[in-house]
Amino acid sequence: MNTPILSDIPASDLAILTIARQPVLDAKHSVVGYELFDRSIKRQDFTAASDAALLFNLLSSADSEVLSGHKLIFINCTHQTLAAGHLELIEPERVVLEIPPMPLDQSEPEDIETYRQILANVHQRGFKLAFDETVLTPAYSTWLTLASFIKLDVSRLEVAQLKAIVAQANQSTSAKLVAEKVETAEQFEHANTLGFHLFQGYWFAKPVLIKGQTIRPAQAVIIQLINLVRKQASTTEIEEVLKHDPTLSFNLLRFINSAGFGLSCEVTSFKHAVMILGLKKLFRWAALLMTSASVGASSPAVGSAAVVRGRLMELLAAELLSPEECDNAFVVGIFSLLDTMMGIPLAEALASISLPQTVTDALLYNKGLLAPFLQLTLACESADDTAFAETAMALQLTGDQVNWAHLQALAWAENMTR
Template sequence: MSEDAADQLFLGRQPILDREQRLVAYELLFRNGTRNAAEVTDDVQATATVIANAFSELGVEAALGTCRGFINVDEQFLFSDMLELLPRHCVVLEILETVPPSPAVVERCKALKAAGFTLALDDVIQLQPEFVELLTLVEIVKVDIQPLSRVQLMQLVIKLKPLGKQLLAEKVDSREQMELCLKLGFSLFQGYYFAKPTIIAGRKLDHSQVSLMKLMGLLLGDADTGELEEALKPEPGLTVNLLRMTNSVGSGTTETITSLRHAITVLGRRQLQRWLQLLVFASGKQPGTSNPLLLIAATRGRLMELLAEEMRAGDAPFADKAFMTGIMSLMPALIGLPISELIASLGLNPELREALCAGSGPLGDLLRLAESSEGGNLEQLAENLGRLPGLTPKALNRAQTSALHWANCIGQDK
């Protein structure tokens, strides 16, 4: 495969969560440019090289952190020796539903399992007799719940449970579907319900969230340090966290912070604003759980910031707006209020406001690109990338892996 073709790698990703809604994996979706890999002259070599490059050149393995990466494997790629270039400790080979359970396929899966790979079977909607032997080899069964009625899903789970496999519900789009799958014993979940949760109308901000939003409004209004200090003083919890963060090695300073005003000055307005934005999401967590939206929002904000820097090198204000657009775009899902209501009192400039409310302008285009990278529709991803002159697939993938790594570090710190 040519170097140009390698540059046309598209990396899509979809979050996979456990029963406590903790982010445990991503499904990684690879294609050669805007085409399906099957259209490439040498399909097997092209697909294998693209994926191998993703783990070596793009650093996906490091970006995944403690999460695993699920990778779709078709029949041709299943038999490629290049498959074994993948780091077996952090990937799950997801055997597509189009792969026939032939004796050769079964033997190949036995060899891969013996070599230390984790196998999953994709898009299961019924228990067909010819797949029984293959099912004994996989550790994870992905059930497509969309075409199944409630009764059909229950019947399928009853048949699968005796096999002792980990069940993953995919295409979970609603709270009702999530609750049903929990009751049926699914342990992993994937779908738009997590990436694009439905808004719970009428939910009010609690005291902590109100304080955070007020502080963000002051920062956006360019309030002086004294005003910020006065707003923080009635919030001892926030103050302690701010001082702890500013005094930490990770803040990049060796100074000992002695006052709130000093902490604000040392940390800087840009970092203070980001800290507050992330705290808004963290405040929505249930005790003892991890909110996947925190990592998704952090990843989206950082991705948009990196892409903005790529588009307009040296334009720090534009990059800051891109980061904030990404973070705030998921606030309705967390807080349960429309974005227009959330930002009404924040005094946002028109460019940022229009991007969030109407999806217009360069920031709106960046937001759509970030959303499509999370959705898994690679044709839409390519289309949205085409609206942003100056951004290449390679730059997008580099930014994605960097953003994932950055967000995972935040998750580990918390």
Template structure:
């Protein structure tokens, strides 16, 4: 259900580091709390400003799972979340726990053979469906009913002459009937008399806005995922880990799609992304998301992402000259470049973070002590970033295969790589 309520609390979104989640109670015939509908909120003003339905639901899920928490948001009750056709067809929907959530199909969704098949598959997986904003009986509605468990009848826009006939026909199909937009006592009394099972609207309660500090849980989830990607983890292990962070999955998949040039069609699932691109590419973009997460900037214009990405690519290209064809060492060089800046992300001591990351010994030693081949390469990358001639010459003296000209050339190539890969960026 989309809504437009207001509240007196106002914040400055430009300086606000909090996150917001709206919820509105759904009650049963006795007036007892039955469930909550979770609503997208971008600030403390209790009003929805939705541009993209799929993006709004992704934010709701991320806020529920990561920032606010399922227990705080729902207690022991079910949660209703709006789902668009795109989300229903995306494997991201499989990250939603079917025992805790009802998928509320938006009124603008057009059902066809493909969507019928998709919803039937999701129902077999345990999902329950509610049909939103029903206002009159139709052949289309009748064809959809076998797929849904709950029908939400919009009392505000259902013409009074149609309501009795609509309810009578719906009851024949043995569906749970929910009266939404119950605004007055008269609305409530009539809905009770007609035999509605559940009720939602301003007569009971306006949506409440839950406020939480923006959590770094997605970054910690990224660290766990990167740990799995760096080992021999099974795809099922990766999927299980990612189920705890649906917002992260959506970020990762959309970023992969934005940078996976030449594919015949977009990648819709992590499993497919891993099979098509391999864990190596997935790992690299996950590493960059570690820097982009929560900074509220486009990835192409985030200075920290820019520095991490170009440094990592510089080290990979230089490693290719030093150790041609040695893919493991090239990967290690890339990771060294990325994680050499991780203390800036977490604002924590590097020693503490290295203890949690459990990086391979050559990478850890390179970052901590600037020793070993990777440590010398990291020094060269940092020298290239400063443009300091003396530092560049010292770095070349320790790595004779490199020259100041090569370092300059590699630096430009690394910057071009980052610019090309983020031309179609989307992260904001």
């Protein structure tokens, strides 16, 4: 097998990545992990689709220093990512998700408790969670039991504040305390004396920049792959598609060998990669890849809306339908804007894809098992109260159930462009 290399890929499909890593050390200056940052994208450029890409770029582009051994990988994670389902593709064993507090305009008790449920689900999957000192305040007390790490900025907090926070943390949690932004020997000694477990900052090492490249496969090839997966094609058939498209195969091998996937050996065979990933994860990976590939051709908001729709329909269907139809509901949602993303009529776009009848019935004819879920999703999106009430009632879903699902689907997209 010829492993795809960057020289095989057209320059127009390449984008420069700049990943930074900074070590996290213990009191003996031994490296226990790395925090990864994406320096390629400006905060205001984030979209729902780029949030997924950011996660995969960080994990897929980490260098051998990060990948070797069993060191922890700290990644800043938005509430949007937590609710989106992207983490289903990541093995949790080595990953620490750094969770920000709720935005000030969303810090109502019910919202904090809603996100607590999302955090609990992620924690149950095996991800370790890190918070800042906000988690020690009364408003966030229900989050505290989920904390594996609490990170404190020692350059920002006064000595008396640090001492009080450490004392409170020692009384109320078993989470390890991490001193961030340690810039002098004095700060390290003081933090060490106070009882911090881990340390990070310029005094130990400045972030190391790792230049790399990401690629955007053509939509047609991704659709071909999705087509094969939906038909449950053989591994050999799927392997043939990967062999004939270096952009797609490069992305897959980079992802399957990423730090986030947690394999103990490198995968160099497409067949092996497909077997390890499985058809369900392969489909979700390809669907998200297609959304990011469409960003250049249409507004980033279109790709964002498509994935939000897919996730919302999947969550709504979970209340009433079989797991197979829940997967189909996701397909309906994510393909409902395919005409806009590809710039052709929806019927023409769907003609090239093998899809279950319930999917095509909902998308093309607004009928069948999944059509009411799409209608309800569109009502949520447009804030059409009448359509919302009528469709929810027809599906025997309460307003609370729909709002809960909508919040989970939207949470990862909120504040992305602020």
